[in-house]
Amino acid sequence: MRTDRCYVSIIPLIASVGIQDLPALRINGEQSRYALIEAARNGHGEIVQRLLDTIEIDNEIAETTLLAACSHGDEQLLISLINRLGSLNAFTLPPFLLNRASWLGQQQLAKLLIDRDVARTANEHTFLRQTPLHHAARHGHTEIAELVLARDPSLVSTLAKGEWSPLKFAAMYGHPALVRLLLAHGADKDPRTANVGTPLANACVGGLHAAARVLLDAGVDPNLAEPTTGQTPLVVAAGYKRERCVRLLLDHGADVQVDSPHGTALYRAVINKHADVCRLLLNRGASANCSGDQGPALGVTVRNKDMEVVKLLVEHGADVNGLIDDGAHTILYRAxxxxxxxEIIRYLLDNGAEINSIRSGKRLLWRAIFGDDAEIVPLLIKKGADVNFTISDGWTPLHASYENAVMTKILLEAGASVDRLRNGNGESALFLASWYNQPDVVQILLGHNAQVDLRCRxxxxxxxTALYCATVNGHAKVARILLEAGADVNYHDKSASVLHAAAMHGEEILRTLLEFRPDIAVRTPSGKTALHYYSLPLACAKILVHSGLHIELTESAGYTPLCFAVRCDNLEVARFLLAKGASVAVSTKDHGSPLHLACSYGSLQGVKMLVAAGADIHRSHPDAGTPVYAACTRPVPSQESWEQYDSCTRDVLEYLLHGCEEKPDVNQPGGKLGFALSAACAFCSVAxxxxxxxxxxxxxxxxxxxRHPVHLAAHANVENFERMCRADTDLSCLDKSRRNVLHAAVQSGNVALVERVLEVTDGLLNAADCHGWTPLHYAARGCHPILFQDQATWSKEIIKVLLDQGADLWVTSHGFEQEWLPLELARYHGAPQEVLDLLTPAEKTGKSPKQWSNEKQQWMKVFKITAYCDCCLFKCEDFDLCYKCNRLAAILHPGHQFEESGPEFEVEKSSSSDHDTSDGESDGEDESDEDEDEEDQKHENS
Known part of the structure; x- marks a missing residue:
């Protein structure tokens, strides 16, 4: 036996392999002592005796030698060592010797040690605190147990670690003689400890019926449950398929119906598929309708596919219509x-299982269909399953078969309604099969007279219709089957036609459709033809044009197919349309010509292509402006970073300014903001x-x-404003409403921008516009940066900066039939309480002749709206002018009549007529209009 110890000398190694004829073994030294230990470890008795005769050893070496000899297990060598070393002065034989002898069954050694009064008790250093009696009981050494008990009978009650008694060891390892011996010496036959089972349960776990019989004959209670699991010995034996133990326990009066947290004995046998044990328990009176944590016993054995046990339970009265899954389904559903x-399903049905059980939602057939079992479905139908039942969302078995031709055929032949629509959204089986590209199912449904043009909502x-579903998903084979069955090739719904759907989904489906001669010029309600799509494939565009579809047809917004192609940078289609003679001179209602669109959406290659095709770079549009203007006002896609946006804008602008043969006039007017420089100040970078x-x-x-360009720069950011300052612009300029650059900066919500404007200007802090509004009034109304479409926000920092610089809280402006303090304006627009606190004067009188009135400070919140005022850039409803600027309509936008629209105030949610908001009104706002389409936003439209 190899040692795990390393030596500097070879002598211990020589001793460990049994080489005797070496002079070194006769030397009295440290290495010889180690040689003694290794010789004992490997059972070389002659070398041990020779070394003992040669060397001097102390108590430590003696104990180590005995321990090494124990590891080898040579009883005679140990006896010899004990007799030799026991005479050492003050040497006590260690307790592990008796434990080792009891473990190995070395009776002669054990008797010697007991006669020498070696300690028999255990302590914290003993293996699992087990005594020699524990070891003897575990390994069945009856004679040694008798020797130990004869010297110390109290050991019969000593518990090892884990509260193991010697009797539990004897029972668990199946030693009936030892069980009998321990009981005779007073061992507790029914101990109930917290950590381990009873001796009888321990015997039943291993099926050790002989040990169990001794315990039962001694009067052990067969119905005593284990404290840890709550299981009786019968439940334990049944769960471990210990049939002889089960029979023994029943013969000794074990209660077959006793339940436990894990079920009855029969339930445990069912779970573990022990048919013989189940039969024995059922014949002794166990209930076949027992249940446990996994549901009824019959449901468990059905899940186990254990036909033998299924029959046993049913024959003994198990309810074939019992419920599982907390009552949601039947046992037949589980099968x-x-x-x-x-075979189990057939057996259950033959024995009374209800096939259309209402409790399971009549879903048995539906479940079988999804299980794709072509044998079960006919069986269920034959036994009376309803082929037209519906579940909660309107699905019938035929709907559930939309991907399965075999099931579809079986159901239709059994009388399933071919055109039944789902309750929830109205799809038919043909609709579903067409949508999910199931040509075989479609053929079968049509063969059973499904309505080919049935409309599904x-x-x-x-x-x-089914044809539209197949087309919109590009399923050419299904579409052909439907068309050949007479499907309406010109069908269209409220938004598009079959032809439109085909054009978007590839060449194959479009060619298939055109074989059946649809109306090539069909339009949507908004006037779009099949060419009017942003991502139209080039192959489809060619097919449509070559089939006779006119390329200059416009939809309701004035877009031609070329406009669509340019707007989404579909240059392949745009190039093809230009080659076919598409006009570059057309104009949309709101966004100008194709060149305007290319500039506005940042398509440099599109711009070059259109200019090469003769597009006019000088053309001005009332809303879209010039191409240069359009390049400066393009929308920012959500997936595009500011750096990408700005780089693309500059590339297009660089080409227009320096890449064209003709040079554009950058001072040509046009567009909502008037000039390209104004648009750049509002939306672009300094570059x-x-x-x-x-x-x-x-x-x-x-x-x-x-508005001058500097007004727009002051509304944008610090960098743009600084650049306009360096351009020697007049910082005191006013617009038609007499607003200055500070008015504009305040509306940006950018406190750094406000601070910079205050630094480089003088006399603007309390300057009023034509309605008496100072910058503080604008800050009180809220901020709306023109680049983003957010709700109004209030900048406490801007208000603090203005107040710190001396802004007048008492200055009044002119509004609807009244005058406004900044506080009143903020409250009117629904500002948060912290803003109202800032605007509330500490003294209730001021320079203004207007006196404070608590009644006048209680306001309802104004109704919220979500578009821009073209004049002051504040959000208002879909008008050009907000309620404030509308008073100057005749000056700002002469020749047009304006209408009031929308309520002035938000509708209170409570029934109270008291609109007191002195404690801070509700922050709830109507945001129903916030989801407007990007192209309807006011900074892109007129």
């Missing part, structure tokens, strides 16, 4: 859910502004509202 259970209230200034853009121009 259908379990693949490979055809979807959740969004659209009506589709774009530089490019326009370098190209000769003037800083003193103004739009229809009198």
């Amino acid at each position: 259908i859910l379990t693949k490979g259970s055809l 979807t959740p969004d209230d659209a009506e589709f 774009t502004i530089d490019a326009l200034l370098d190209a000769g853009a003037r800083v003193d121009v103004h739009d229809a509202f009198g």
Whole structure:
């Protein structure tokens, strides 16, 4: 036996392998002592005796030698060592010797040690605190147990670690003689400890019926449950398939019906598929309708696909219509859910299982169909399953078969209604099979006279036919089957036609459709033809044009197919349309020509292509402006970073300014903001502004509202404002409403921008516009940066900056039939309480003749709206002018009549007529109009 110890000398190694004829073994030294230990470890008795005769050893070496000899297990060598070493002065034989002898069954050694009065008790250093009696009981050494008990009878009650008694060891390892001996010496036959089972249960776990019989004959209670699991010995024996123990326990009066947290004995036998044990328990009176944590016993054995036990339970009265899954389903449902259970299903049905059970939602047939079992479904139908039942969302078995031709055929031949619509969203089986590309199912349904043009209503209230479903998903084979069956090739719903759907989904489906001669010029309600799609494939565009579809047809917004292609950068289609003669001179209602669109959406290659095709770079549109203007006002896609956006804008602008043979006039008016420089100040970077200034853009121009480029820069960011300051612009300029750059900066919500404007200007802090509004009034109304479509926000920091600089809290403005303090304006627009606190004067009188009135400070919150005022850039409803600027309509936008729209105040949710908001009104706001389409936002439209 190899040692795990390392030696510097070879002598211990020589001794360990039994080489005797070496002079080194006769030397009295440290290495010889180690040689003694290794010789004892490997059972070399002659070398041990020779070394004992040669060397001197102390108590430590003696104990180590005995321990090494124990590991080998040579009884005679140990006896010899004990006799030799026991005479050492003050040496006590260690307790592990007796434990080892008891473990190995070395009776002679054990008797010697007991006679020498070696300690028999255990302590914290003993293995699992087990005594020699524990070891003898575990390994069946009856004679040694008798020797130990004869010397110390109290050991029969000593508990080892884990509260194991010697009797539990004897029972668990099946030693009936030892069980009898321990009982005779007074061992507790029914101990109930917290950590381990009773001796009888321990015997039953291993099926040790002989030991169990001794315990039962001694009067052990067969119905005593284990404290840890709550299981009786019968439940334990049944769960471990210990049939002889089960029979023994029953013969000694074990209660067959006793339950436990894990079920009865029969339930445990069912779970573990022990048919013989189940039969024995049932014959002794166990209830076949027992249940446990996994449901009824019959449901468990059905899941186990244990036909023998199923029959046993049913024959003994098990309820074949019992419920599982907290009452949601029947046992028959469980059988259908379990693949490979055809015979069990047949047996349950033959023995009274209800096939259309209402409790299981009449879903048995539906479940079998999804299980794709072509044997079970006919069986269920033959036994009376309803082929037209519906579940909660309107699905019938035929709907459930939309991907399975075999099931579809079986159901239709059994009388399933071929055109039944789902309750929830109205799909038919043909609709589903067409949508999910199941040509075989479609053929079968049509062969059973399914209505080919039956309209099915979807959740969004659209009506589709099966052909539309196949087409919109690009299923050419299904579409051909439907068309050959007479499907309406010209069907269209509220949004598109079959032809439109085909054009978007590839060449194959489109060619298939065109074989059946649809109306090539069919339009949607908004006037779109099949060519009017952003991502139209080139192959489909060619097929449509070559089939005779006119390329200059416009939809309701004035877009031609070329406009659509350019807007989404579909340059392949755009190039093809241009080659076919598409006009570059057309104009949409709101976004200008194709060139405007290309510039606005940042398509540099599109711009180059259109210019090469003769597009006019000087053309101005009332809303879209010039192409240069359009390049500066393009929307920011959500997936595009600001750096990408700005780089793309500058590339397009660079080409327009320097890449064209003709040079555009950067001071040509057009667009909502009037001039390209104004648009760049509002939406672009300093680099774009530089490019326009370098190209000769003037800083003193103004739009229809009198706004100069610096007004827009002051509304944008610090960088753009700084750039306009360096361009020698007039910082004191006013628009037609007499607003200055500080008014504009306040509305940006950018406190750094406000601070910078205050630094470089003088006299603007309390300057009023034509209605008496100071910058503080604008801050009180809320901020709306023009680049983003958010709700109004209030900047406490801007208000604090204005107040710190001396803004007047008492200055009044003119509003609807009244005058406004900043506080009143903030409350009117629903500002948060912390803003109202800032605007509330500490003293209730001021320079203004207007006196404070608590009654006047109680306001209802104004109704919220979500579009821009074209004049002051504040959000308002879909008008050009907000309630404030509308008073100047005749000046700002002459020749047009305006209408009031929308309630002034939000509707209170409570029934109270008291609108006191002195404690801070509700922050709830109507945001129902916030989800407007991007192209309807006011900074892109007129």
